[in-house]
Amino acid sequence: MATLSAVLATTHHPFFYKATELTPPDKQMPQAGEWKAKVESYRETLTAAEPELLVMVGSDHFHQFFHDNYPTFLIGKQPRYDATFYNEIREFSMPTYELEGHEELSGFMLQGLLDRGFDFSVSNELKIDHSIICPIITTRPEGDLPIVPIYTNIFAPPLPSAKRFYDLGRAIREIIDEYPSDRRIAAIGSGHLSLELGGPRMFGEHGPDPEWDVQAIEWLASGDIDAILENVTWESMVAAGNATPGFLDLVLMLGIAGPERAAYVDDLDLFHTREMYMTWYPNGDPRERAVETGAAVREEVTA
Amino acid sequence: MSKYAVNKFLFQVDRDPELLAAYKDDSAALVARWEEEYMPYLGAQGQRIERTTWLHLSDAERRALVEHDYVALFEMGAHYFLTLTIFIGLYEEDYTERSGALSFQREYAGKLGHWTGRDYPSVEC
Numbered sequence: 001m002a003t004l005s006a007v008l009a010t011t012h013h014p015f016f017y018k019a020t021e022l023t024p025p026d027k028q029m030p031q032a033g034e035w036k037a038k039v040e041s042y043r044e045t046l047t048a049a050e051p052e053l054l055v056m057v058g059s060d061h062f063h064q065f066f067h068d069n070y071p072t073f074l075i076g077k078q079p080r081y082d083a084t085f086y087n088e089i090r091e092f093s094m095p096t097y098e099l100e101g102h103e104e105l106s107g108f109m110l111q112g113l114l115d116r117g118f119d120f121s122v123s124n125e126l127k128i129d130h131s132i133i134c135p136i137i138t139t140r141p142e143g144d145l146p147i148v149p150i151y152t153n154i155f156a157p158p159l160p161s162a163k164r165f166y167d168l169g170r171a172i173r174e175i176i177d178e179y180p181s182d183r184r185i186a187a188i189g190s191g192h193l194s195l196e197l198g199g200p201r202m203f204g205e206h207g208p209d210p211e212w213d214v215q216a217i218e219w220l221a222s223g224d225i226d227a228i229l230e231n232v233t234w235e236s237m238v239a240a241g242n243a244t245p246g247f248l249d250l251v252l253m254l255g256i257a258g259p260e261r262a263a264y265v266d267d268l269d270l271f272h273t274r275e276m277y278m279t280w281y282p283n284g285d286p287r288e289r290a291v292e293t294g295a296a297v298r299e300e301v302t303a
Numbered sequence: 304m305s306k307y308a309v310n311k312f313l314f315q316v317d318r319d320p321e322l323l324a325a326y327k328d329d330s331a332a333l334v335a336r337w338e339e340e341y342m343p344y345l346g347a348q349g350q351r352i353e354r355t356t357w358l359h360l361s362d363a364e365r366r367a368l369v370e371h372d373y374v375a376l377f378e379m380g381a382h383y384f385l386t387l388t389i390f391i392g393l394y395e396e397d398y399t400e401r402s403g404a405l406s407f408q409r410e411y412a413g414k415l416g417h418w419t420g421r422d423y424p425s426v427e428c
Contacts, residue, residue: 062314062385066311066314067307067347068311068345069346086318086320087317087318087392090392091388155382155384157425198383199412199418200412200417200418201412201419202411203412204412
């Protein structure tokens with residue numbers, strides 16, 4: 001069976017690449033260095049898990065999907081994926097990518113989801129947007145691993161409940177655990193903490209609701225799904241910022257990880273938003289194994 | 304209210320550099336052209352065979368689009384993501400040159416200041 005070697009849940013910030021790579025050092029924002037260092041530390045949590053395949057969770061930001069036909073949950077099933085739309089390049093100077101797909105795992109995932117009562121839409125011509133490319137840039141900038149993309153609707157209300165997102169994560173976890181393969185799979189999902197877009201609280205010195213962010217990080221980090229289900233509703237999310245329902249994709253990732261304490265938790269308070277970087281290791285922390293192996297080698301050398 | 308048609312305008316114009324430039328250059332002409340050449344065709348991906356016969360813009364919606372009035376669009380419940388993205392596309396560069404980075408976004412937020420602490424108009428279509 002496949003090994004789920006890491007689960008990553010992260011905010012995505014489309015300006016990261018521009019702010020840290022394209023802006024000359026003398027013109028960068030004061031936090032650029034700290035931001036880049038935190039992202040590079042976070043990247044190591046994925047690298048340590050030695051993934052061979054990535055299940056990616058994100059949301060199309062009205063790039064391909066629109067109100068004429070907006071899928072609630074959709075999986076891509078393709079040999080390859082183009083990424084980054086014209087208006088993302090225009091606004092964020094985001095790079096384009098061509099990512100390998102993995103049709104076999106996409107198909108296995110789709111069937112497993114249908115069998116579990118999640119009637120997914122499927123696309124054979126999906127273009128990837130920054131909800132997946134941002135975490136590729138931050139955690140696997142080589143873009144060298146095949147992906148299975150899963151999209152959720154966090155934009156066009158009414159939305160499914162937080163419980164539905166969590167249960168979907170649980171189903172994805174079961175399917176990965178049952179996948180008949182010796183491959184190491186990592187699941188990476190991106191979303192938001194409190195966020196305001198096109199409203200009066202956007203682009204402030206902090207995110208629209210810094211207290212909500214601290215609470216939400218604690219819920220996720222401690223695997224406290226009960227607190228999330230008690231507190232996270234459409235009304236509570238939009239009270240924290242009109243685009244806060246992007247948090248639901250982080251709840252989905254907790255569903256993949258299970259109600260466990262995260263192995264790695266970091267955050268960064270930026271203008272406009274707070275960034276969050278979280279990793280679980282469902283099959284053991286590879287960083288501890290590395291330390292143990294190192295210690296064993298050192299003991300041998302000493303002996 | 305024909306919020307769907309407003310969102311369709313924002314979606315289709317934002318993703319097409321030629322339409323976006325025309326919307327900046329002569330918004331009344333572009334809105335009229337869109338109502339003729341884009342709105343009546345099924346879907347939002349630009350196919351030109353199948354029609355949707357009943358879509359329309361109200362006078363208030365047409366005025367808000369022609370006048371680049373993002374406050375009115377917010378108050379009508381046009382989708383916040385579509386509205387923000389297209390107006391950043393129209394204005395950010397000019398504002399940055401004149402008044403510094405993020406000056407357009409901050410002015411935009413400021414003009415919506417009277418909504419702070421209130422329930423925003425629903426974006427449900």
